[in-house]
Amino acid sequence: MATTELTSDIFQQTLEDSDILFIDFWADWCGPCKQFAPVYEQISEQHPEITFGKVDTEAERELAAAAKISSIPTLMAFREKVLVFSQPGALNAEQLTQVVTAVKDLDMDEVHKQVAEQAEGESPQQD
Secondary structure: OOEEEOOOOOHHHHHHHOOEEEEEEEOOOOHHHHHHHHHHHHHHHHOOOOEEEEEEOOOOHHHHHHOOOOOOOEEEEEEOOEEEEEEEOOOOHHHHHHHHHHHHOOOHHHHHHHHHHHHHHHOOOOO
16 A cells, blocks of 8 residues: 555654645545545556655644645645645646646746745734
8 A cells, every 4th residue: 555544643643754745635425535545556656756645634634724625535645744735626647747747847046936935925013
């Protein structure tokens, strides 16, 4: 199995240890989640260099709440601990492959620069 079940106990460490981390937020009762699961598993097997995690939103309610999950399935991608993709809805294999490629191809120097600029813009002004 190429995916890892993520819990609140291992979530932060998994994020720290992964250059690229994809997370599928799902629930057992969710029809679209069940349709997306084999696609997610298939793509994860094609990319062993990437960490693919799954969060059961029923078992990990606090984790789902912290991630502000309001619709499932929701797919998130982190690169170098930065959230670079978040979208609800099931994707097909082609769409998920496109997202994986896009995340792998990101210019992370530019992403970190944008994050820093955004953080500066949000900091309180000193008078």
